[in-house]
Amino acid sequence: MPQSFLADLIEIVxxxxxxxxxxxxxxxxxxxxxxxxxxxxRFPGRRLLVAVIFTGMGLPPVVVGLVVYLVLxxxxxxxxxxxxxxxxxxxxxxxxxxxxxxxxxxxxxxxAVDPQLRLQLRALGADRRQESWALxxxxxxxxxxxxxxxFGGIVSEVGAAMLVGGNIEGQTRVLSTAIILGTxxxxxxxxxxxxxxxxxxxxxxxxxxxxxxxxxxxxxGR
Amino acid sequence: MSTPLYELRQVEVSYEGRRILEVxxxxxxxxxxxxxxxxNGAGKSTLLRxxxxxxxxxxxxxxxxxxxxxxxxxLELRRRVTTVxxxxxxxxxxxxxxxxxxxxxxxxxxxxxxxxxxxxxxxEGLVDARAGSLSGGEAQRVALARALAVQPEVLLLDEPTANxxxxxxxxxxxxxxxxxxxxxxxxxxxxxxxFQARRLADRVAMLHGGRLIEAAAAAAFFETPRxxxxxxxxxxxxxx
Amino acid sequence: MLKASRLLLLFLAVVLVLAGxxxxxxxxxxxxxxxxxxxxxxxxxxxxSFEEAFNARVDVVAVGTGQAIELGQNxxxxxxLVHARAREDEFVAAGYGLARSDVxxxxxxxxxxxxxxxxxxxxxxxxxxFAAIAAAEAxxxxxxxxxxxxxxxxxxxxxxxxxxxPGQGWYLSLGQGMGETLQxxxxxxxYTLADRGTFLAxxxxxxxxxxxxxxDSIAENPDAKLYNPYGVIPVNxxxxxxxxxxxxxxxxxxxxxxxxxxxxxxxxxxxxGQPLFYADSEPYRLAHP
Numbered sequence: 056m057p058q059s060f061l062a063d064l065i066e067i068v069x070x071x072x073x074x075x076x077x078x079x080x081x082x083x084x085x086x087x088x089x090x091x092x093x094x095x096x097r098f099p100g101r102r103l104l105v106a107v108i109f110t111g112m113g114l115p116p117v118v119v120g121l122v123v124y125l126v127l128x129x130x131x132x133x134x135x136x137x138x139x140x141x142x143x144x145x146x147x148x149x150x151x152x153x154x155x156x157x158x159x160x161x162x163x164x165x166x167a168v169d170p171q172l173r174l175q176l177r178a179l180g181a182d183r184r185q186e187s188w189a190l191x192x193x194x195x196x197x198x199x200x201x202x203x204x205x206f207g208g209i210v211s212e213v214g215a216a217m218l219v220g221g222n223i224e225g226q227t228r229v230l231s232t233a234i235i236l237g238t239x240x241x242x243x244x245x246x247x248x249x250x251x252x253x254x255x256x257x258x259x260x261x262x263x264x265x266x267x268x269x270x271x272x273x274x275x276g277r
Numbered sequence: 278m279s280t281p282l283y284e285l286r287q288v289e290v291s292y293e294g295r296r297i298l299e300v301x302x303x304x305x306x307x308x309x310x311x312x313x314x315x316x317n318g319a320g321k322s323t324l325l326r327x328x329x330x331x332x333x334x335x336x337x338x339x340x341x342x343x344x345x346x347x348x349x350x351x352l353e354l355r356r357r358v359t360t361v362x363x364x365x366x367x368x369x370x371x372x373x374x375x376x377x378x379x380x381x382x383x384x385x386x387x388x389x390x391x392x393x394x395x396x397x398x399x400x401e402g403l404v405d406a407r408a409g410s411l412s413g414g415e416a417q418r419v420a421l422a423r424a425l426a427v428q429p430e431v432l433l434l435d436e437p438t439a440n441x442x443x444x445x446x447x448x449x450x451x452x453x454x455x456x457x458x459x460x461x462x463x464x465x466x467x468x469x470x471x472f473q474a475r476r477l478a479d480r481v482a483m484l485h486g487g488r489l490i491e492a493a494a495a496a497a498f499f500e501t502p503r504x505x506x507x508x509x510x511x512x513x514x515x516x517x
Numbered sequence: 518m519l520k521a522s523r524l525l526l527l528f529l530a531v532v533l534v535l536a537g538x539x540x541x542x543x544x545x546x547x548x549x550x551x552x553x554x555x556x557x558x559x560x561x562x563x564x565x566s567f568e569e570a571f572n573a574r575v576d577v578v579a580v581g582t583g584q585a586i587e588l589g590q591n592x593x594x595x596x597x598l599v600h601a602r603a604r605e606d607e608f609v610a611a612g613y614g615l616a617r618s619d620v621x622x623x624x625x626x627x628x629x630x631x632x633x634x635x636x637x638x639x640x641x642x643x644x645x646x647f648a649a650i651a652a653a654e655a656x657x658x659x660x661x662x663x664x665x666x667x668x669x670x671x672x673x674x675x676x677x678x679x680x681x682x683p684g685q686g687w688y689l690s691l692g693q694g695m696g697e698t699l700q701x702x703x704x705x706x707x708y709t710l711a712d713r714g715t716f717l718a719x720x721x722x723x724x725x726x727x728x729x730x731x732x733d734s735i736a737e738n739p740d741a742k743l744y745n746p747y748g749v750i751p752v753n754x755x756x757x758x759x760x761x762x763x764x765x766x767x768x769x770x771x772x773x774x775x776x777x778x779x780x781x782x783x784x785x786x787x788x789x790g791q792p793l794f795y796a797d798s799e800p801y802r803l804a805h806p
Contacts, residue, residue, distance in 0.1 A: 129592035129757040137759060139593055140547060140578060175366035178329050179379040180356035180427065189378075193369055221578035239696040240556055241722035 063225075068252065071229040074142050075210050078149035082157045082205050085150075087198055090161025091187050095173075105162070111155030116148075116208070120215025123148040127219065142227055144219040152212060153205035160204055164197020165190060199268045203261060210257050230256070280343040282307040282431070282463055283328060289336035290323050298323045300337075300489040303482060310457050310464040312474045312495075314510060315484035321467040324484065325433045328465060329358045356383060359429045363436040365420035367408035372400060372419050375408055379427040391426055397455075398422050399448060414445030421449055425456075432456065434466045438473065453477060471513055475499060483507050544573045546764045549586075549594035551665060552694045554747070555579035557623075557714035557793055559784050566780075567771050573764055581694070582664040589613055589750070592757025596765040598749045598772075600665040605748045614750035618773050619802075621781050621794040622746040624738045625669055626731030628699070628716055628723075629655075629708035637708070638729045643740045644677040646730045651679050654687040656707035658698050661690030669745060670710045676742070699723055712745060714785070714793040734791040746797065749773070773798035 093105065125131050127139040127147070138144045168190050176186045191198060213231040220227035222236060230253040237246030281304035290298040298320040305311050305328075313321050326332050327339060333348035340346065346354065359379065367375050376395065377387030395401050398418045403411065411419065417437065424432060434453070438446040450473070456462045457477070468474055474481060481498040483491045483506070491498065491507040502508040554560065555577055564575050578585075578594065582601050588594040590613045598620065599605060608614045627637060627646050635653035637646035650657055660667040674681060681688040689707065691698055695715045702709040703723040713735065716723070732738045749769050754762035771777055778796035785793035 129759055131591075134592070135758060140576060169366060171362065171364060172366040172368075174326075174331065175360070175362060176378075177331055177355075178358075178360040178362075178433075179382060179423070180352070180359065181382050182352055185382050189368060221576070221580075223576045223578060226576055239552065239694050241696050241700055241719040243722070 064252075066225065067228050067230055067233050067249075068256070070142060070227070071210070071231075071253070071256070074145045074229060075149060075206070078146045078153060078209055079202065079206050081146070081150045082153035083202050086154050086157030086201070086205070087161050087191070089154075090158040090198075090201070091165060091191060093158070094162050094165035095187060095190075108155050108159045108162070112159045114152070114155065115214075116152050116212045117214030117218065119151050120148050120218035123151065123215065124218050139219060140221040140223060140227060142220070145216050145227060145229070148215040148219050149209040149212065152215065153209050156208050157201045157205045160201030161194075161198050164194040164201060167197065168193050196268050199264055203264050206260060206264075207257070210260075211253060279307070281305060281340075282342060284340040284343075285327075285334075285337065286340070287337035288327070288334045288339055290320070290327065290332075291335045296487055298327075298334075298484075298487050300324070303489060303492055305463065305465065306480075307463055308460045309479040310453075310466065310477055311480050311482060312478035313465060313467045313482050313484060314469065314471070314474055316469070316515075319484040320487040321484055322435055323487075325360060325435050325465065325467060328431065329360050329433055330355045356427070357429060358431040358433065359424045359427060360433040360435060361417075361420050361424045361437050363439050365413075365416040367411075367416055367419060369408055371405050371407055372411070373404045375419055376400075376422045376426055379423055383427060385427075387426070391422075394422050394425055398452060414441050414448075417441060417445060418448060421452060425452070429462065431463045431465070434464070436467055436469065439469070450476065471510060483510065543568075544571070544761065544764055545576055546573050546596065546761050546768055547576045547578060547594045548596055548598060548768070549578050549580065549584075549588040550598040551582050551585055551600065552579045552696075553664075553666065553712050553715050554598060554600070556696065556718060557712075557785075558718060558788070559714075559781065559794065562784055563777060563780050566777070567768065570771070571764065571767055575768075581662055582668075583662070589752045592752060592760055594752060595761040596749060596751045596768055598747060600745050600747045601668050602746060602748065603668070605750060608750060613753055613756065615753055617748045617750050618769055619797050619799060620747040620749050620772055621778070621797050622744050623794045624713050624731065624735045625666070625710050625743040625745055626713050626716060626728050626738070627708060628702065628711055628726045629729045630706040630725060631727055632706075633729055635708065640730065641739060642676075643673045643710075643730060643743055647673050648677040648679065650708050651677070651681060654685075656687050656689065656705060657681070658689045658691060658702045658705070658707040658709040660695065660698050661692045662694070664694075665745065666695060666710060666712060669743075673710070673742070699726065702726060717785070717789045717791075717793065735793070735795060744795075773800050775800055775804050 093101065123144060124139065126133050127136065127144050128134055138147065172193065173186065173190065176189055181189060211231050213235050216229060216232050217235065220229070220232065222228050222232040230249055234246045234249045234253070237243070237249060283305040285300045285303040288298070288300045289296060313324060315321055327334060330346055330350035338345055341354070368378065373387065376391060380387050380391070392401065395404065398421060400415070400418055400422060403415060408416065421437070438449050441449065453464065453466065456464060466477055478495040480492065480494050482489060483504070485506055491502060491504045498507065499511050502511050560577055568574055578588065580588070582599050582604070585594070585597050585599050586604055586608055589597040589608065597614070605617050609617050627643065629637070635650040635655040637649050640646045640649065659670055683690045691701060695711060696719060698709055699711055699716065699719060701707065703725050706725065713731070731743060749772055751762065751765035751769055752760055754760035778798050778801040781794050782792055782796035785791055
């Protein structure tokens, strides 16, 4: 019994890392450049878009889950993908939840950088890309905080994970949904233990991010 | 008379209907030091941005080496000119990384020539210092080193010593004088300090209320200014 | 200087690669069922023999009754197994399901605090027990979530000629699953209607509750109205793409087969000393008249 329990537990932890890891990577790769673009350009409707993003930061995750479910359902527009009740659907939902956080906080972090610096960098002959990289480097702390916020918003999220993942044993059961199952079945000590593991995981990841914030970054502004 | 490096003809810059800068006719010769003077808000910084090809005039023509400057200006053109601003805008990195920035952006590698430049500006002891730990004067010298590192054809300086103590002021002005003597660089210096203007200028242009009101060789400007406001400035009066 | 960021990039790359490498899968049958069914532990015991026999994997999605039926309607499940007869019949009548088959039934019990303030122990029917609870205004925890259990609870109130509402104070409508409802009843000394399986499974965590109506085993339940029949319905493949119709058909056949039924009828004896379910499929009834 304990042997297979440990195996199950490892499976759940690995799946949690996989789903949240991919979602966070996607949200970062889309969100940081997205936030940078919004910080550095002016276009009609920009204010409206910023308002939408800020609203998105406060979206109830379970609502995101519901919408993703409706989209990925076989009776929905993207049902043919067959992603519902697989880790792919959970990754999609988590990416959608994290994305506004990453964009919004990257945007505000960059806007806080001295505008005089932008002018100076251009006067020094930086092209668009070099200028953006240098400014991102200046706002590095804020950008990493944006990713941390995205991570925090999804690693312990359970409503959307349940809805689009289904908490299927061996397939889509992650730490947060396993905890809910434990509480539902009255197995509080198990639920607490799983909660402890989830917290430890989050703690380790956040330590890594904090070290990134304070170490000198590499210089891609070449 | 060879083609001027810059020529401004009927140049205008307006934002949202307000005229910020109006220059009927101004030429900058290669290798000379042009000092631009005038009260605050007179449009001097706007003029420098035009010369650095950071923004286009909203009216008129800006010629560089006889050709109209396109906008957006090609990178190759922009990179021939650089600016040192009144407040040094440094990156949150070491002095070495900061002074090498312009070089790296152009694909170059910071090396011994850069070290020599730092020595000339009394910065060799601060090579590994972080920008945030520098005093105002040190930071401004770093900004100057950074600009000189790219060996620009044109160096623009916007009130470069306005916030500096006498020591740092003398180091910066000393470097400017050295550049004038070498003659390889065209300099445009904005200042509100008439004494500094006298020390540095080959030619002087005065802006007032966004308009160019007088432009002449230094001797002519300081001895026989035509515009009464220029005359007041030369006498050391505050011109509003 | 580069280590932390390189490490992070490496980590990201590994995660992304792992995400892309899924092993080749057997056929997958998606079964939508209720949380109480899943929590009873029955499926874990019987499903492996189906999975082996048909080289399939059964993904069990355990949700509330309403959601399970919704999943069937949307085609997001291939087959549903629920216990809400009226809604099952509607499901088939509306064309969402092909046909309903009997599978098994378990029973409900009324649990409550040892002190039994409403004095329901020893009464003859569930309706009488409910009437006594209402009369005593003793706290009653209702699932309140349109589940099979909730539907049964409401039908008992109706049989007792009552219509309790949350405004009355003693009637608590929770909108939660069976486990959570039992937990609340345990904490607040309330009565509740529960399926025997979930109660037995969680009994150790519910020290302040005992069975006050329904007997100690399904055989001893005095009120046949508390029997809870399950139906299995394959989802209509013509309404949606991707339904595993053949596998669903095989599943229904297997679930109602005598061999599986006998397994169902003996489930629980090891864990609880009594079976939790009565086998009730047509093939089983024919074999055991």
